[in-house]
Amino acid sequence: xxxxxxxxxxxxxxxxxxxxxxxxxxxxxxxxxxxxxxxxxxxxxxxxxxxxxxxxxxxxxxxxxxxxxxxxxxxxxxxxxxxxxxxxxxxxxxxxxxxxxxxxxxxxxxxxxxxxxxxxxxxxxxxxxxxxxxxxxxxxxxxxxxxxxxxxxxxxxxxxxxxxxxxxxxxxxxxxxxxxxxxxxxxxxxxxxxxxxxxxxxxxxxxxxxxxxxxxxxxxxxxxxxxxxxxxxxxxxxxxxxxxxxxxxxxxxxxxxxxxxxxxx
Amino acid sequence: xxxxxxxxxxxxxxxxxxxxxxxxxxxxxxxxxxxxxxxxxxxxxxxxxxxxxxxxxxxxxxxxxxxxxxxxxxxxxxxxxxxxxxxxxxxxxxxxxxxxxxxxxxxxxxxxxxxxxxxxxxxxxxxxxxxxxxxxxxxxxxxxxxxxxxxxxxxxxxxxxxxxxxxxxxxxxxxxxxxxxxxxxxxxxxxxxxxxxxxxxxxxxxxxxxxxxxxxxxxxxxxxxxxxxxxxxxxxxxxxxxxxxxxxxxxxxxxxxxxxxxxxxxxxxxxxxxxxxxxxxxxxxxxxxxxxxxxxxxxxxxxxxxxxxxxxxxxxxxxxxxxxxxxxxxxxxxxxxxxxxxxxxxxxxxxxxxxxxxxxxxxxxxxxxxxxxxxxxxxxxxxxxxxxxxxxxxxxxxxxxxxxxxxxxxxxxxxxxxxxxxxxxxxxxxxxxxxxxxxxxxxxxxxxxxxxxxxxxxxxxxxxxxxxxxxxxxxxxxxxxxxxxxxxxxxxxxxxxxxxxxxxxxxxxxxxxxxxxxxxxxxxxxxxxxxxxxxxxxxxxxxxxxxxxxxxxxxxxxxxxxxxxxxxxxxxxxxxxxxxxxxxxxxxxxxxxxxxxxxxxxxxxxxxxxxxxxxxxxxxxxxxxxxxxxxxxxxxxxxxxxxxxxxxxxxxxxxxxxxxxxx
Numbered sequence: 001x002x003x004x005x006x007x008x009x010x011x012x013x014x015x016x017x018x019x020x021x022x023x024x025x026x027x028x029x030x031x032x033x034x035x036x037x038x039x040x041x042x043x044x045x046x047x048x049x050x051x052x053x054x055x056x057x058x059x060x061x062x063x064x065x066x067x068x069x070x071x072x073x074x075x076x077x078x079x080x081x082x083x084x085x086x087x088x089x090x091x092x093x094x095x096x097x098x099x100x101x102x103x104x105x106x107x108x109x110x111x112x113x114x115x116x117x118x119x120x121x122x123x124x125x126x127x128x129x130x131x132x133x134x135x136x137x138x139x140x141x142x143x144x145x146x147x148x149x150x151x152x153x154x155x156x157x158x159x160x161x162x163x164x165x166x167x168x169x170x171x172x173x174x175x176x177x178x179x180x181x182x183x184x185x186x187x188x189x190x191x192x193x194x195x196x197x198x199x200x201x202x203x204x205x206x207x208x209x210x211x212x213x214x215x216x217x218x219x220x221x222x223x224x225x226x227x228x229x230x231x232x233x234x235x236x237x238x239x240x241x242x243x244x245x246x247x248x249x250x251x252x253x254x255x256x257x258x259x260x261x262x263x264x265x
Numbered sequence: 266x267x268x269x270x271x272x273x274x275x276x277x278x279x280x281x282x283x284x285x286x287x288x289x290x291x292x293x294x295x296x297x298x299x300x301x302x303x304x305x306x307x308x309x310x311x312x313x314x315x316x317x318x319x320x321x322x323x324x325x326x327x328x329x330x331x332x333x334x335x336x337x338x339x340x341x342x343x344x345x346x347x348x349x350x351x352x353x354x355x356x357x358x359x360x361x362x363x364x365x366x367x368x369x370x371x372x373x374x375x376x377x378x379x380x381x382x383x384x385x386x387x388x389x390x391x392x393x394x395x396x397x398x399x400x401x402x403x404x405x406x407x408x409x410x411x412x413x414x415x416x417x418x419x420x421x422x423x424x425x426x427x428x429x430x431x432x433x434x435x436x437x438x439x440x441x442x443x444x445x446x447x448x449x450x451x452x453x454x455x456x457x458x459x460x461x462x463x464x465x466x467x468x469x470x471x472x473x474x475x476x477x478x479x480x481x482x483x484x485x486x487x488x489x490x491x492x493x494x495x496x497x498x499x500x501x502x503x504x505x506x507x508x509x510x511x512x513x514x515x516x517x518x519x520x521x522x523x524x525x526x527x528x529x530x531x532x533x534x535x536x537x538x539x540x541x542x543x544x545x546x547x548x549x550x551x552x553x554x555x556x557x558x559x560x561x562x563x564x565x566x567x568x569x570x571x572x573x574x575x576x577x578x579x580x581x582x583x584x585x586x587x588x589x590x591x592x593x594x595x596x597x598x599x600x601x602x603x604x605x606x607x608x609x610x611x612x613x614x615x616x617x618x619x620x621x622x623x624x625x626x627x628x629x630x631x632x633x634x635x636x637x638x639x640x641x642x643x644x645x646x647x648x649x650x651x652x653x654x655x656x657x658x659x660x661x662x663x664x665x666x667x668x669x670x671x672x673x674x675x676x677x678x679x680x681x682x683x684x685x686x687x688x689x690x691x692x693x694x695x696x697x698x699x700x701x702x703x704x705x706x707x708x709x710x711x712x713x714x715x716x717x718x719x720x721x722x723x724x725x726x727x728x729x730x731x732x733x734x735x736x737x738x739x740x741x742x743x744x745x746x747x748x749x750x751x752x753x754x755x756x757x758x759x760x761x762x763x764x765x766x767x768x769x770x771x772x773x774x775x776x777x778x779x780x781x782x783x784x785x786x787x788x789x790x791x792x793x794x795x796x797x798x799x800x801x802x803x804x805x806x807x808x809x810x811x812x813x814x815x816x817x818x819x820x821x822x823x824x825x826x827x828x829x830x831x832x833x834x835x836x837x838x839x840x841x842x843x844x845x846x847x848x849x850x851x852x853x854x855x856x857x858x859x860x861x862x863x864x865x866x867x868x869x870x871x872x873x874x875x876x877x878x879x880x881x882x883x884x885x886x887x888x889x890x891x892x893x894x895x896x897x898x899x900x901x902x903x904x905x906x907x908x909x910x911x912x913x914x915x916x917x918x919x920x921x922x923x924x925x926x927x928x
Contacts (some may be wrong), residue, residue, distance in 0.1 A: 169607035188610050188730035188738075212730075219733040 002128065003033030004119070005067040005074045009081035010042050016078065016230035022250035023077050023121055025259040030129060030137060034075065037066035043081040046197070047088070054101050060088040061102050065112045073117040075124055077250065079229035082120045083154040083162065089114050090161035120155070122172055122228065122249065123164060131179040139258035141181025147252070148185040148222035148244075149173030150213060152232045153193040167191060173226070173249065180256040189216035194235040207239040214242035226252055267298035267392055270326045271384065272317055274308035274333035276363055281306075283367040285377040289332060293384045298392060300324055309339050317343065318350035328356045328391035332384045334363040353396035355842065355913055360387035382926055389925035393918045397842035402892050404490040404838055405590040408829050409434065411482055411772065414442020415461060415815060416807025416822040417595035418468050423826030424593075425473035429833045432475045432587065433468065434482055434496055436768065439544035441465055442597055446527065446621065448628040450815055451678040452709035458543065458630070465545040478546055481768070483584060485592070485775040486865065488893060489802030490838045492589045500580040502551035502559070503537070507575035510547030514567035514576070515539060523555045529622045531632040531640060537567045537576075541630065549575075591829040592776065594786060594798070595806040595822065596769045600761040601656045605663045609652060609759055614731035615640040617757040620672065623679055637683065639756055642735060646755035649683060650739045651676050651694040652726045656762035658697065665762045665783060670812035672760035673700045677713040679758065684717040693720045693752060695741055703814070722750070729757055763812055777863070778803050786810050796825040804828050843913035844894035845901060847887040850874075851908035854885035858900035858909050866893035867900060 006027075012020035027034050041059040048056050063085060067074035076082040092099045093114025103111040119127070125134055149170075156167040165172045170191060174184035194213060195206030214236060217225050226249045227233055236246045254260045271293040275281035286304045294302030301324050305313045308331060320326060329352065331343050336359040344354035362380040370376035408424050410417045413435030424431045433440060445465075447457040468474050477496055484495040518535035525534040527541050536555040539547060549567075557564035558578055568576040600621050603611040611617045616639045618626065629635035639646050653672055656664035673696070680692045699721065701707040713719045723744045730738040739752040765784040773780045778798040779787040786805050789797040796805050806825040807818040832838070847858075849872065859867045870888045873881050887909070889900075901909045901916065910916055 166605065166607075169604060169612070186613055188613060188728065192728065216730055216732075221733075 001031050001033050003035055003072060004124070005070050005072045006034035006036050007040060007043070007063055007067075007074055007076050007081060007085065008036065009076070009078045011078060011080075011230040016233065016248070019077055019228075019230060019233075019248040019250055022248065022254035022260070026250060026253045026257050029254075029257045029259045030134070032124070032129070035070070035072070037063065037070070040066065043078075043084045044088070045084070046080070047084045051098075054098065054105065057084075057088045057091075057098075058102065058105055060085045061092065061106060061112055064089055064092075064114075064116045064118070065106075065108055067116040067118075068112060073119055075119050075121055077121045077228065079120075079152060079154040079227075080231060082118070082228075086118045086120075087158070087161045089116060089118050120164060120228070122176060125176060125179075125253075126172055131175050134176075135179040135181075138180055138256045140256050142177070142252060142256055143181045145182040146185050146221055146223045147177045147182045148187055148217035148220070148225045149177060149190055150194075150217070150225050150227045150232060150236065150246075151191045152227065152229050153191070153196075155228060156191060173228075176249065176253075177226075180252060182252070185217065185220050185222040187216045187220040187222065189213045194229075194232045195239065196231055196235070199235055199239060203239065206235055207241060210235040210240040211242070214240035214244055218242055218244055267327050268300050268325055269296075269298045269328040269330060269388060269391055270317070270320045270324060271296075271299055271302040271330045271332065271388065272308055272313075272320075273302070273304040273362075273384070274313070274331065275304065275306045276308075276334060276367075277306065280333070280363050280367040280380075283370055283373055283376045284362055284380045285373060286380075288377050289362070289380045289384060292381045293330070293332070293388060296385060296388045298328075299388060301326070308333050309342050314342070314346040317346050321347060321350040321352050326352060328358070328394060330358050330360060330384060330387045330391055332360040332362045332380065332387070335359075335361050335365075353398075355397040356391065356394050358387040358391045358394065360384045385928070386922040386925040389921040390918045393915065393921055394913070397912055399839045399842045400891060401837040402488075402490055402840050404833060404835050405492075405588040406833050407431065407587070407589050408591045408593060408833060409482075409492070409494055409587070409589040410593045410595055410806070412442070412595035412597055412766075412807070412809070413437075413440030413468075413476065413478065414595060414597045414807065415444040415464070416597065416809075416818045417442070417593070418464050419819050419822035420593045420595060420804075420806045420826045420829070421468055421474050422464065422471065423823050424829055424833070425471045427826075427830045427833070428473070429830065430473050430475070432477060432496075432589075434480050435476065435478045436481050437540070438479045438501065438538075438548075438550040439540045439546070440468065440476060440478060441541075441543075441545065443621070444815060445541065445543075446529075446624055446628075448624050448631075449678060449682060451674045452703075452705045454678070454682070462543045462545075465543065469545045476546060477585075479550060482772060482775065487588075488864070488895065489800075490590050490832070490835075491892075492592055492802065494587055494589055494592070496585050496587065498583045498585060500553075500582050501548070502553065502556075502576065502578055502580045503549045504575045504577055504580075505546060505548050507573045508548040508571075509573050509575075510539060510544075510549070511573075512539060512549070513570050513572075514549055517566050517570045519564065519566060520555055520557055523552060525632075528625045528632050529619075531622070531625055551576075551578075591802050591804065591832045593804045593806050593825050593829055594769075594772065594776070594778070594809050595825075596766045596772060596809040598763040598808040598812070599766050601665065601764050603655065603759060603761055606655055606759070608728050609655065609726065609757065610729040610731050610737070611759060614729070614737060614757075616646075616731070616735075616737060616755065617729060617759065619759050619761045620675055620679065621761075623758050627679070627682065637687065644755075645687070646690060648691045648752065648754045649693070649756045649758060650726070650737075650741075650752055650754040651680060651692065651758045651760065653694065653696045653760045654725075654762075655759040657760075659762075665764060667783060667812065668700065669760075669762045670700070671763065671814045674703070674706060674709070674814065676758075676760050677701075677710045677719075680719040681709075681713045681717050684713075684719060691720065693722060693739075693754075695722050695724055695726050697723075697725065703816075724750075726757075763808070765809055769809055776800060776803050796821055796828055802832060840892060841896055842891075843896040843911065844891045845889045845896065845898070845909055845911050846891075847889060847904075848908045848910065849886045851906050852884075852886040852904075853906055853908075854887065855905060857903045857905060858887055861899045861903045862894075863897065863899065864893050864895050866890045866895075
């Protein structure tokens with residue numbers, strides 16, 4: 001059994017429990033061990049684009065360093081956590097000045113310079129297990145289900161740092177849906193922003209954004225939308241103005257693997 | 266004792282602003298063997314050359330060093346000047362103190378010091394220069410044109426008119442290229458077919474022109490004046506000499522569901538096909554991937570209906586070899602693939618098309634007989650959005666960094682043609698800049714805006730969202746009004762960037778010509794030698810050298826033809842005497858040099874040698890064919906015994922240069 005360092009993030013302990021629970025249940029079914037670092041903290045929330053803003057990136061580095069110390073790749077699930085951690089890892093390994101500032105703040109036993117490998121849970125499925133192998137483990141195939149993959153903005157961009165998939169024409173979640181036996185629905189708004197945090201300040205704007213996503217998916221005949229992001233989930237459900245159900249990708253994964261009932265944690 | 270003259274050029278301020286030329290002349294004047302050292306403002310000018318010539322005569326010089334620009338620029342100029350003054354031209358050396366010194370340095374003191382060192386190295390080398398005599402090699406009076414688009418056709422016609430035989434090699438079953446697919450041409454809106462097809466016919470009927478259609482260049486050997494080219498004539502499974510082009514086979518062929526490349530896949534063709542009605546040569550070709558007979562051995566309908574008996578299912582690829590004096594590359598361009606631009610929904614929506622696809626949709630000979638209909642539901646579009654610069658002027662790895670040059674004009678053309686024919690259709694054009702340099706070009710664009718009311722909006726399209734009601738939501742920004750727009754379009758047309766044809770890179774390797782990072786062929790000089798490649802005898806015609814519209818392509822095609830004719834009229838050309846030679850006494854026949862020679866110039870011969878004990882021994886030694894050797898020097902480096910040496914760049918000369926630099 002391969003074991004990874006697993007970073008759930010704060011939201012997965014509160015609002016997005018299902019994302020976490022099904023991720024763990026599915027990993028177990030797939031023979032993957034997930035080990036949480038003992039004292040993980042918030043990822044830093046949102047990645048700040050200010051070059052000299054170091055403080056908010058420190059907690060991400062602590063997580064990365066925990067993975068490095070454990071000698072295991074780091075797995076993330078939440079799109080926002082993944083974005084912050086992966087971007088921080090990219091920057092610290094490409095920007096010597098940032099690396100030196102971060103390390104003087106943290107005073108780690110050994111300086112951290114981007115040694116850890118970060119996988120999003122979906123990348124783990126694709127690159128470690130392989131979608132072909134995943135398909136073999138499916139017990140309840142989602143045959144005939146028309147599923148719209150919603151990437152949002154954080155999962156793929158900036159593409160140079162995140163290096164997960166083509167940001168304009170991604171295929172990873174569609175391939176995931178196919179592996180589970182479902183039918184992916186391609187719709188234009190799948191990689192557009194849901195409105196994100198603007199929901200707090202300008203609800204109308206978030207409604208407009210989320211609604212255009214949901215309408216586009218509905219329009220192309222989707223029966224459900226799946227996402228990896230708790231904030232997208234919130235906006236699509238609350239502000240999307242659509243009856244289309246929205247699920248976390250881990251939930252349909254657990255369902256296909258036949259472990260959806262095992263969520264007793 | 267050598268009598269060497271040194272001539273230091275100011276090149277206006279190009280050199281003199283960074284290098285103290287007087288100090289260089291003075292310092293080099295003190296070098297051993299140097300008896301005259303002068304500086305002058307423009308050494309390449311007539312009076313500068315006279316300075317060199319007079320010094321050669323007056324001081325009876327045995328060697329000349331010119332400290333100036335790169336030898337690629339003016340080595341020949343000064344060699345010719347020396348020759349006219351009676352000095353062997355190969356006793357002239359150039360010290361490059363411009364590109365390799367003044368242009369790249371800022372500090373006068375250190376640039377001057379470096380210029381002196383470069384000059385000293387050249388003086389040290391010229392001490393060891395030997396007079397060389399250039400041989401001559403004959404010129405084969407036949408030209409090869411690679412690519413049968415408008416560029417290749419024009420070049421071939423011009424060369425043929427000068428009385429030389431010329432072969433066109435075209436990979437597709439017909440000549441005509443991209444222009445054959447185009448409906449109308451800017452800025453006059455005359456019909457492309459009406460000006461192209463007569464030229465295609467002219468090419469096929471000209472007694473000096475041979476067209477190898479459905480053929481590729483498989484191998485190129487030799488050198489300027491004497492290339493040996495292997496042409497692969499791909500099996501078309503139809504005997505070209507028998508086929509009359511009647512087209513009966515294409516009508517009777519039961520396999521009719523093959524996407525028609527000529528119409529950009531908007532309709533289907535049969536497995537045996539003639540690309541379009543005006544194809545040259547007008548002969549059928551069987552597409553073996555779709556032919557039932559070729560795939561399953563069951564059918565044979567075309568063979569049965571062909572009264573000429575031209576069908577030959579057993580035909581194989583054929584290689585033919587031909588000698589040429591000159592080769593013209595005219596491989597043209599392709600629009601880029603749009604897979605990485607899914608924000609424009611090109612792969613999701615059939616009503617999002619490229620501009621070349623629109624050409625076919627609007628063409629009288631196209632899939633809809635010239636009526637513009639949406640590909641999805643064959644309805645008339647009432648609102649069309651054009652997006653310019655799709656993949657052009659991109660600063661990321663997705664697209665091309667350059668401007669594709671033709672898109673602004675053809676987009677204006679499309680917009681105008683649509684507004685002219687369908688006044689009820691609204692047309693929007695999103696642009697970064699509208700670039701219209703060219704005769705009558707800006708007037709043309711302004712007519713689209715002012716007379717035809719095309720909505721030109723400065724800004725880019727961010728997202729194209731196809732909807733289930735058939736409309737396409739186009740989200741864009743208007744940078745001048747600073748607002749976001751949503752347009753419910755019926756069609757979206759993408760002006761895809763253009764890139765060199767995929768065959769260009771392997772061809773460049775065969776021809777040993779240079780390409781830039783975008784795979785466009787590099788011209789010998791960007792201003793002064795735009796249609797020649799840096800490899801002698803290889804000329805460039807059309808868009809293979811850079812994006813070009815039709816008028817520019819034709820102009821360059823004729824220019825390339827003129828350059829090729831200049832070569833072909835000569836009975837012989839002067840060879841480069843700076844070639845390798847082997848010291849047979851030192852050569853041990855190990856074959857190291859043969860393995861590294863990129864030109865196949867080295868062979869081995871068994872030769873009799875008188876040994877010190879008066880016996881005769883037969884030894885295998887290397888022999889260089891001076892007509893084939895290009896003087897690259899690879900063999901001199903590979904030779905373990907030091908037997909190989911290069912005239913004009915001998916090992917001892919290079920060591921002398923290095924010594925002078927390190928002194």
